[in-house]
Amino acid sequence: MRTIRSLDVEDARILIAGAREKAEEIGVPMCIAITDEAGNLLAFERMTGGKVTSITIAIDKSYTASGAKKATHEYGAASQPGAPAYGIASAIGGRLMVVGGGLPVMDGGDVVGGIGVSSGTPAQDMEVAQAGIDRLMSRA
Amino acid sequence: MRTIRSLDVEDARILIAGAREKAEEIGVPMCIAITDEAGNLLAFERMTGGKVTSITIAIDKSYTASGAKKATHEYGAASQPGAPAYGIASAIGGRLMVVGGGLPVMDGGDVVGGIGVSSGTPAQDMEVAQAGIDRLMSRA
Amino acid sequence: MRTIRSLDVEDARILIAGAREKAEEIGVPMCIAITDEAGNLLAFERMTGGKVTSITIAIDKSYTASGAKKATHEYGAASQPGAPAYGIASAIGGRLMVVGGGLPVMDGGDVVGGIGVSSGTPAQDMEVAQAGIDRLMSRA
Amino acid sequence: MRTIRSLDVEDARILIAGAREKAEEIGVPMCIAITDEAGNLLAFERMTGGKVTSITIAIDKSYTASGAKKATHEYGAASQPGAPAYGIASAIGGRLMVVGGGLPVMDGGDVVGGIGVSSGTPAQDMEVAQAGIDRLMSRA
Numbered sequence: 001m002r003t004i005r006s007l008d009v010e011d012a013r014i015l016i017a018g019a020r021e022k023a024e025e026i027g028v029p030m031c032i033a034i035t036d037e038a039g040n041l042l043a044f045e046r047m048t049g050g051k052v053t054s055i056t057i058a059i060d061k062s063y064t065a066s067g068a069k070k071a072t073h074e075y076g077a078a079s080q081p082g083a084p085a086y087g088i089a090s091a092i093g094g095r096l097m098v099v100g101g102g103l104p105v106m107d108g109g110d111v112v113g114g115i116g117v118s119s120g121t122p123a124q125d126m127e128v129a130q131a132g133i134d135r136l137m138s139r140a
Numbered sequence: 141m142r143t144i145r146s147l148d149v150e151d152a153r154i155l156i157a158g159a160r161e162k163a164e165e166i167g168v169p170m171c172i173a174i175t176d177e178a179g180n181l182l183a184f185e186r187m188t189g190g191k192v193t194s195i196t197i198a199i200d201k202s203y204t205a206s207g208a209k210k211a212t213h214e215y216g217a218a219s220q221p222g223a224p225a226y227g228i229a230s231a232i233g234g235r236l237m238v239v240g241g242g243l244p245v246m247d248g249g250d251v252v253g254g255i256g257v258s259s260g261t262p263a264q265d266m267e268v269a270q271a272g273i274d275r276l277m278s279r280a
Numbered sequence: 281m282r283t284i285r286s287l288d289v290e291d292a293r294i295l296i297a298g299a300r301e302k303a304e305e306i307g308v309p310m311c312i313a314i315t316d317e318a319g320n321l322l323a324f325e326r327m328t329g330g331k332v333t334s335i336t337i338a339i340d341k342s343y344t345a346s347g348a349k350k351a352t353h354e355y356g357a358a359s360q361p362g363a364p365a366y367g368i369a370s371a372i373g374g375r376l377m378v379v380g381g382g383l384p385v386m387d388g389g390d391v392v393g394g395i396g397v398s399s400g401t402p403a404q405d406m407e408v409a410q411a412g413i414d415r416l417m418s419r420a
Numbered sequence: 421m422r423t424i425r426s427l428d429v430e431d432a433r434i435l436i437a438g439a440r441e442k443a444e445e446i447g448v449p450m451c452i453a454i455t456d457e458a459g460n461l462l463a464f465e466r467m468t469g470g471k472v473t474s475i476t477i478a479i480d481k482s483y484t485a486s487g488a489k490k491a492t493h494e495y496g497a498a499s500q501p502g503a504p505a506y507g508i509a510s511a512i513g514g515r516l517m518v519v520g521g522g523l524p525v526m527d528g529g530d531v532v533g534g535i536g537v538s539s540g541t542p543a544q545d546m547e548v549a550q551a552g553i554d555r556l557m558s559r560a
Binding site: 001002003004005006007008011036037038039040107112 | 281282283284285286287288291316317318319320387392
């Protein structure tokens with residue numbers, strides 16, 4: 001038997017609030033998804049103007065970040081042509097996201113969940129995801 | 141050209157808050173999903189204790205209710221063996237939900253979105269979904 | 281943040297060993313799957329003679345039992361024509377199993393995972409799954 | 421009519437044991453999957469700390485190696501931009517894995533199954549998969 005620490009829905013709301021505020025600040029409406037330690041969806045919001053195609057992308061970025069315990073943009077670098085993880089982007093029916101915007105949420109050295117953001121550029125998505133984590137960390 | 145009226149994310153939060161309060165009142169933690177007029181996910185929350193299997197079920201109940209402009213339990217009656225819609229339950233890769241807990245959200249005679257609830261009995265899911273709608277209507 | 285207790289791979293091996301021994305005793309080679317608290321696969325074995333079609337069925341029975349915190353045969357009763365959960369069998373792309381052979385694994389009142397068995401009759405599958413749980417409980 | 425030689429579940433356990441020991445030695449907890457000659461899952465284990473996203477990836481690496489009778493990293497080379505198999509990575513709904521960590525298991529010149537490993541770097545996954553094969557060969 002093992003004991004696992006994971007985000008709950010209260011944490012998820014704080015993550016979304018922090019991300020949303022940054023998205024408003026930079027003027028890019030986003031889809032924002034939060035998954036628990038196991039990669040299962042905890043909470044989601046699509047801001048007015050967030051893209052329909054970004055619903056699944058945000059959820060899958062968050063799934064990838066929490067399930068693989070790695071930021072999605074790290075996979076982006078590792079999966080370039082010629083790099084060792086080339087081709088990983090289509091794994092798990094395409095759920096394995098290698099585009100920036102998915103970040104693991106850490107607590108005391110453990111991955112406890114993930115946040116996935118989509119609708120802007122990958123750099124904007126990453127900035128907004130990080131703002132969600134910063135908000136949660138400031139509350140901890 | 142046409143103009144479409146639809147729920148937005150602010151409405152979605154009110155729907156979720158009303159549903160969550162009822163779920164807490166009856167002591168059944170739920171997955172709660174809100175979709176817009178087009179059936180696309182607007183917002184989602186899984187309360188602590190909400191079932192992992194209910195994530196997709198709640199989203200698909202809401203998708204069915206807004207997309208088909210019909211409560212999912214109405215499909216339940218219409219899809220019994222021998223009834224005209226028998227077999228519809230497995231349509232759209234299984235996304236067409238015929239179990240109670242998905243309700244269309246109406247505004248002035250138009251369907252403007254849906255709410256889907258899952259983790260309890262179908263009767264509990266329907267009660268919690270209705271509480272979400274009641275909350276939104278009381279704000280209108 | 282929340283703390284979750286879950287089966288680990290050592291527990292999974294004990295569950296499989298207990299189930300396999302019962303399957304050998306009744307002379308029905310089985311597919312046996314173990315999932316963690318979140319419904320994710322921990323371990324799997326297909327005995328010689330276990331059915332190819334039962335691979336996914338065993339995994340999905342275990343997923344359903346741990347994710348929905350309910351034995352799959354309970355869904356079987358609740359999803360008969362005319363019953364409240366009629367139609368649930370095709371949910372989650374057909375992963376929601378309502379055929380007997382999936383059991384939640386409990387520990388101190390909490391669901392900590394699931395076991396799913398397939399290749400025999402539902403009654404045989406249930407008996408073999410229960411034998412896995414009995415083995416784990418006798419070690420606790 | 422033809423006769424097929426294939427791994428059985430006893431072989432699968434030896435393959436997993438050899439792989440697991442190497443994974444422990446290098447300190448990288450892994451998902452380890454074994455498929456038979458036909459590409460169907462025989463056995464699977466997720467070590468504590470093995471990634472959730474790697475469940476499907478390990479199974480699909482093994483499926484690819486036994487089904488295509490080729491190591492997955494060979495596809496990695498052949499599917500680079502400009503190479504003949506470019507684009508194959510998304511085939512079969514993304515199940516065709518081109519990332520290292522899937523190896524065919526040979527016996528007397530025939531492919532009799534596959535092993536797929538995931539959670540580390542592709543080089544680590546390959547090393548662990550090879551250790552499983554080495555263990556089986558040493559028993560033959």
